Amino acid sequence: MYVAVKGGERAILNSYRRLDAYRRGNVAVPELTLAQIREQMPLAISRVMAEGSLYDPHLAALALKQAAGDQVEAIFLLRAYRTTLARFGYTQPIDTGAMRLQRRISSTFKDVPGGQVLGPTYDYTQRLLDFSLEIEGNVEGSAAAEATVPTPPAPQPDTAMPRVTSLLEAESLVEADAIPAGDPAPPDLTREPLTLPAGRAARLQNLARADEGFLLSMGYSTQRGYGNTHPFAAEIRYGTTEVELFVEELGFAVTIGEIEVTECQMVSQFAGSANEAPRFTRGYGLVFGYGERKAMSMALVDRAMRAEELGEGGDAPANDIEFMLYHSDNVEASGFVQHLKLPHYVDFQANLELLRRLRAEQAPQEGATASANAATPDTSPAPQPQEETLA
Amino acid sequence: MSQFSDREAATTTVARDDHYNFGYLDESTKRMLRRALLKAVAIPGYQVPFGSREMPLPYGWGTGGIQVTAAIIGTRDVLKVIDQGSDDTTNAINIRRFFGRVTGVPTTERTAEATIVQTRHRVPETPLRAGQVMVFQVPIPEPLRWLESSEAETRTMHALAEYGAMHVKLYEDIAHHGHIATTYDYPVIVNQRYMMRPSPIPKFDNPKLHNNPALMLFGAGREKRVYAVPPYTSVKSLDFVDHPFTVEKWASCCAQCGATDSYLDEIITDDAGTRMFVCSDTEYCADRRAAGHTGTNATADTIAKEGAAA
Numbered sequence: 001m002y003v004a005v006k007g008g009e010r011a012i013l014n015s016y017r018r019l020d021a022y023r024r025g026n027v028a029v030p031e032l033t034l035a036q037i038r039e040q041m042p043l044a045i046s047r048v049m050a051e052g053s054l055y056d057p058h059l060a061a062l063a064l065k066q067a068a069g070d071q072v073e074a075i076f077l078l079r080a081y082r083t084t085l086a087r088f089g090y091t092q093p094i095d096t097g098a099m100r101l102q103r104r105i106s107s108t109f110k111d112v113p114g115g116q117v118l119g120p121t122y123d124y125t126q127r128l129l130d131f132s133l134e135i136e137g138n139v140e141g142s143a144a145a146e147a148t149v150p151t152p153p154a155p156q157p158d159t160a161m162p163r164v165t166s167l168l169e170a171e172s173l174v175e176a177d178a179i180p181a182g183d184p185a186p187p188d189l190t191r192e193p194l195t196l197p198a199g200r201a202a203r204l205q206n207l208a209r210a211d212e213g214f215l216l217s218m219g220y221s222t223q224r225g226y227g228n229t230h231p232f233a234a235e236i237r238y239g240t241t242e243v244e245l246f247v248e249e250l251g252f253a254v255t256i257g258e259i260e261v262t263e264c265q266m267v268s269q270f271a272g273s274a275n276e277a278p279r280f281t282r283g284y285g286l287v288f289g290y291g292e293r294k295a296m297s298m299a300l301v302d303r304a305m306r307a308e309e310l311g312e313g314g315d316a317p318a319n320d321i322e323f324m325l326y327h328s329d330n331v332e333a334s335g336f337v338q339h340l341k342l343p344h345y346v347d348f349q350a351n352l353e354l355l356r357r358l359r360a361e362q363a364p365q366e367g368a369t370a371s372a373n374a375a376t377p378d379t380s381p382a383p384q385p386q387e388e389t390l391a
Numbered sequence: 392m393s394q395f396s397d398r399e400a401a402t403t404t405v406a407r408d409d410h411y412n413f414g415y416l417d418e419s420t421k422r423m424l425r426r427a428l429l430k431a432v433a434i435p436g437y438q439v440p441f442g443s444r445e446m447p448l449p450y451g452w453g454t455g456g457i458q459v460t461a462a463i464i465g466t467r468d469v470l471k472v473i474d475q476g477s478d479d480t481t482n483a484i485n486i487r488r489f490f491g492r493v494t495g496v497p498t499t500e501r502t503a504e505a506t507i508v509q510t511r512h513r514v515p516e517t518p519l520r521a522g523q524v525m526v527f528q529v530p531i532p533e534p535l536r537w538l539e540s541s542e543a544e545t546r547t548m549h550a551l552a553e554y555g556a557m558h559v560k561l562y563e564d565i566a567h568h569g570h571i572a573t574t575y576d577y578p579v580i581v582n583q584r585y586m587m588r589p590s591p592i593p594k595f596d597n598p599k600l601h602n603n604p605a606l607m608l609f610g611a612g613r614e615k616r617v618y619a620v621p622p623y624t625s626v627k628s629l630d631f632v633d634h635p636f637t638v639e640k641w642a643s644c645c646a647q648c649g650a651t652d653s654y655l656d657e658i659i660t661d662d663a664g665t666r667m668f669v670c671s672d673t674e675y676c677a678d679r680r681a682a683g684h685t686g687t688n689a690t691a692d693t694i695a696k697e698g699a700a701a
Binding site: 080322336 | 511
């Protein structure tokens with residue numbers, strides 16, 4: 001005997017308890033502290049802050065802990081919290097040229113003013129599991145044993161490290177990065193809906209909080225021939241920069257904090273057109289924290305989305321601005337994909353009813369077709385409308 | 392506790408959490424939303440873009456409806472939340488609990504008691520009255536989306552009322568299948584102007600939208616659109632003179648309450664595929680049973696058993 005489903009609320013509360021236990025794991029193992037997550041998983045923190053659009057390492061650590069390490073879930077938690085925060089104002093544009101750098105590389109010049117600085121990178125690690133990290137207390141890993149010299153200091157803040165693209169700009173070899181007339185304020189996609197056609201400022205903002213995996217795959221597709229960009233990584237830099245807020249009461253900008261950012265400038269060859277000389281064009285990537293993979297992917301995708309503007313007429317997926325912007329956000333995508341878990345039985349019933357009717361109608365017709373050119377089948381064909389009535 | 396006394400209790404089961412502003416959203420966000428809703432009411436069926444926020448429930452799970460409800464709800468409102476016509480599905484419970492936590496307003500399972508009814512996929516069988524607000528959760532607001540994937544393009548089509556493509560699609564359905572093969576989210580024309588998706592309600596519910604005395608608000612959070620059907624506005628389901636719009640009919644009545652005028656869900660009761668049909672609107676079904684109606688499967692005895700189980 002069917003009994004209407006009841007007790008959903010109790011089931012939900014029980015699922016909370018099961019989730020708490022699942023997240024905590026074996027209670028004999030000490031609990032993770034937020035400080036441990038923040039300090040020892042900085043790349044995870046970076047991604048959660050970047051895609052969560054909220055620069056707060058402490059809250060990102062909390063979100064990661066609560067999400068049991070699921071980055072997209074942690075990003076979602078941070079985004080939902082962000083909704084409740086008051087907007088005090090907008091900071092001054094940051095000057096990445098004046099960043100205090102931890103890392104800076106250029107793949108377009110052997111040497112550049114300020115030099116190439118590898119900094120903390122996995123690039124030239126041999127990807128061998130470092131079993132010395134299994135031993136608790138061995139803080140530095142096997143690298144410490146190999147190194148005979150102490151850890152070098154970070155580059156001196158006073159070492160001038162101009163942006164590589166600025167050097168190209170001096171020769172007019174790369175398109176100017178001029179501030180548009182009147183220096184219009186960029187749209188704020190977290191406050192206003194995306195409108196089309198979307199300007200580059202809105203697009204970059206969308207990409208800055210876009211899913212890293214999506215950008216990586218789409219950027220990759222442009223390298224494999226779906227979109228034609230021939231990019232060079234003119235420069236990748238990672239470091240800290242001061243954030244300033246203009247305070248009306250004071251009449252000047254004050255520094256309110258420091259953030260880590262990763263910036264990538266790609267340059268791609270542009271053949272020029274009737275009224276423009278050949279030159280390099282830019283693709284730009286900037287993310288919170290240390291996120292080189294994403295900054296590079298973002299720069300590739302940004303350039304691919306400029307195809308139309310530059311008269312290249314690309315029709316690859318990465319060239320389609322609307323497609324890219326509407327599918328880049330993992331909070332949106334994750335929610336909508338997973339909403340298929342919700343009950344759909346009302347709509348399913350509507351489909352079932354139609355499907356049964358169509359099959360019932362088709363069955364006698366099939367029988368008739370089987371008897372080939374025999375007597376006229378007694379089922380008339382599907383009624384055709386005599387005329388279209390367009391309401 | 393019996394099922395029926397459960398339903399009569401118009402209270403929330405969670406305490407108000409003062410850490411959050413009333414309705415979760417801050418007041419300026421609510422004002423932004425209300426402005427968008429006023430525009431939507433002024434242009435029936437037109438999709439108004441709004442600055443949708445990330446809510447603490449996932450996109451695609453009712454964030455549009457939740458934001459609309461959060462923008463209009465006040466301390467004296469009584470909220471009903473249904474999903475698939477039922478107050479008891481986990482998503483409906485979760486949304487009801489959310490509003491209990493962030494507003495503290497009483498919730499109800501009775502359509503007549505509610506001032507706001509938030510819904511996913513159904514319109515209650517109980518007729519709405521003037522002064523009530525229906526809030527629909529909308530996954531994809533654009534009726535032309537399956538015909539034209541570009542938003543820039545579909546907005547132009549709406550501006551020009553260029554809806555021929557949808558008629559062609561319905562015509563092709565008839566040519567291929569002998570019927571219009573759209574069973575839910577069936578397109579309508581609102582106020583003789585804008586084509587609108589009624590959200591994925593079965594087409595059975597479409598006639599209820601026409602000239603309804605209640606205000607109908609539609610929220611699509613992920614797609615960042617709201618739209619509205621004001622009270623007593625014409626809502627016409629698309630059809631052809633020789634293929635008039637029809638709604639689903641069932642050969643059987645509700646197995647529990649015997650209703651023949653409600654939307655029925657199919658329940659598989661054993662592994663031999665035995666089926667029975669029951670009302671999708673749980674409130675309507677329970678009311679009828681309380682009034683003494685019985686279906687093919689229900690007797691006074693089984694109702695008592697259910698009450699004990701609940």
